[in-house]
Amino acid sequence: MKHKFISKRYWNDISTPMGESGDLTRKYEDLINFSLGDPDYTTDERIIEAAFKDAKNGHTHYTDFLGDLELREEILKYYKTQYQYEVALEECMVTTSGCHAMWLVLESILDDGDEVIIHEPYFTPYPQQIRLARGVPVVLETYEEAGFEVESQRLEKLITNRTKAIIINTPNNPTGTCFSKKTLEEIGKIAIKHDLLIIADDIYTAFSYAEPFIPITILKEMKERTITIGSFSKDYAMTGWRIGYVLAPSFIIETMKDVNENNVFTAPSISQRAAFHGLKLRDKVQPPMIEEYKNRIYYAYERISKIPNMSVLPPRGSLYMFINIKGTGLTSKEVVDRLLEEAHILVLPGNAFGNCGEGYIRIAVTVGVEKLKEAFDRIEKMDIFSLK
Structure with missing residues (x-):
């Protein structure tokens, strides 16, 4: 913001969709949050x-x-x-x-x-x-x-x-x-x-x-x-x-x-x-956690592969999936907004990670398979991810 007591370096807004997502986590009681890469595991x-x-x-x-x-x-x-x-x-x-x-x-x-x-x-x-x-x-x-x-x-x-x-x-x-x-x-x-x-x-x-x-x-x-x-x-x-x-x-x-x-x-x-x-x-600490995240990633991959207007590369690493949603004909932000409003799912737009991320959304698999199933069940009901 522009103010005489603020450094001119920060007069132009430098906030990002990742930073702003924190304000949305309390919007819906049944929200499923895929936005930040904060493991749902408590430290061992x-x-x-x-x-x-x-x-x-x-x-x-x-x-x-x-x-x-x-x-x-x-x-x-x-x-x-x-x-x-x-x-x-x-x-x-x-x-x-x-x-x-x-x-x-x-x-x-x-x-x-x-x-x-x-x-x-x-x-x-x-x-x-x-x-x-x-x-x-x-x-x-x-x-x-x-x-x-x-x-x-x-x-x-x-x-x-x-x-x-x-x-x-x-x-x-x-x-x-x-x-x-x-x-x-x-x-x-x-x-x-x-x-x-x-x-x-x-x-x-x-x-x-x-x-x-x-x-x-x-x-x-x-x-x-x-x-x-x-x-x-x-x-x-x-x-x-x-x-x-x-x-x-x-x-x-x-x-x-x-x-x-x-x-x-x-x-x-x-x-x-x-x-x-x-x-x-x-x-002792890492193997069960790694195996759990691997199961989540591969479960999400299987579900995404069956949803129209969504695609993703086979899993290789990290806690994230960068999902191609170009088939919807919508921008990344438009898809993110509709996921939030219609399915109560919070994700980040691909262009939060640079211009060539447009046409993608990022999910972090920081919830268990049961929550992942519920999230993808909701997504499958949205018209932008339907063959109808």
């Missing part, structure tokens, strides 16, 4: 109890500026065990969520006017996060016909002498795609050729259904130019704890630490302890 009781015990035992103070030492050591152990990938302690920093990590990274690496390439459809905050760090977002559209994967030739054409970094997000929010090893290798070759950084937003690593997840940082010659952002929000159902981390060359981590001293100083100590216990318990 064993994690809560262990973190509570640590708090009672004195873990209520500032931690090391780079994060709780035991947590950082456990993150390093995880990468060694899972990917046979060595990370030094000084190459790891704990952050107050993945979003905070992204801002810290961008603030630490960008000069005014530096360009950052993002593949569209993208996680809604990316463009504004880049602008907050005085960078310039450059959009690479991806398409359903190519599985929403990055096409290397079109990517390379966007590179200028101001390009500093490429953000990649796989498994992807909102499309659910998972980049193939070939795609990751091609992106890596372009980064090496043009001496660019890769910012890997690795938020949904546990939810890669078709193939095992591959972090781009483990590929040949990529460690020195990859900044990996991790989070406990989705992989451990810990959204409210607000805890994430960054793996990067030590000089970048050191700069992030200095920037963060003027921001939140350290991540919450109790949340860090919860993350530590989550990693220790991951073999």
